[in-house]
Amino acid sequence: MPTIKPINRHQPLSVGEVSRRSGVAVSALHFYEQKGLIHSWRTDGNQRRYHRDVLRRIAVIKVAQRLGIPLAEIASALETLPEGRTVTADDWQQLSNRWRAELDDRIDKLCRLRDQLTDCIGCGCLSVDACRLRNPSDALAEDGSGPRLLDPDGRD
């Protein structure tokens, strides 16, 4: 047995340890817990303790975030797993396949947008009627930052 602070694979982790090992700030861990993304129990002294599985869960969260998945969606995806369960390889495969499809989609949209932009740079028109760039056929805005409907009226 080690003499100095034996890091037992089956010992629970404190929030600080999880933070150091995952690279996620303590405040963010609190936040994730509040949002139901991770779970913990408490010691007698009311301090959080985590199962080591939480590290893998956090890894999934971080990857999903890099993919551009909002936390709420990550949370609901993780909720489909049996309560608080370790994320298995199968789980990961399911999640990542779904997320890759979304990523593919986003890439597709951006590529189409790039093509339109390229055309438009060529013509330089920005015409209300003719410019594909100004008249996106696929109505979904990249960024959901507000309702925007194109007014059919108008020439300029």
Add this chain to the structure above:
Amino acid sequence: MPTIKPINRHQPLSVGEVSRRSGVAVSALHFYEQKGLIHSWRTDGNQRRYHRDVLRRIAVIKVAQRLGIPLAEIASALETLPEGRTVTADDWQQLSNRWRAELDDRIDKLCRLRDQLTDCIGCGCLSVDACRLRNPSDALAEDGSGPRLLDPDGRD
């Protein structure tokens, strides 16, 4: 020619007209003005009036937003134009070339991410040491350990 309310090309536009013709909410127009993206003058009654050029300017803003350019950056790009000037075809070409480069960049990054994800789905490891997806830094030391299947024991 219309008999009712002749829409003169050289008459200024009220904020409501600009809103209807551009598809941008009045509140957003106020907001853009506050941020220096568009400009107006006032009537005796303190109401905003816009030069028709504003519509083209707004078109540029909207396209830039679809490209994912933040408003602050759009503002500073528009500021490089002579004060309040109409956006010419040349201006547009300059701006859009720059923005297309940024878009290319973003697409590139997403594609690389997709590739990593695809790899990772295959191996399913999410390993701290070996997973490219979890180690986005380029300073990844490729030790011989190689990808490994998910350990049900919860190895981090």
Add this chain to the structure above:
DNA sequence: CTAAGACCTCAAGTAAACTTTAGGTAAAGC
């Protein structure tokens, strides 16, 4: 035993891009 460091909660702050609300003025229609 005590002081430092880790941890706790709750509230408020941050940034982006707007919208909503409230209270009031201006212009247009009948």
Add this chain to the structure above:
DNA sequence: GCTTTACCTAAAGTTTACTTGAGGTCTTAG
């Protein structure tokens, strides 16, 4: 003249993903 519609300002609210701060408790090293 009166009412409806358009417009004005300033401030606060919205969402996402957190961080920061204040004030207090727990745990651990010496």
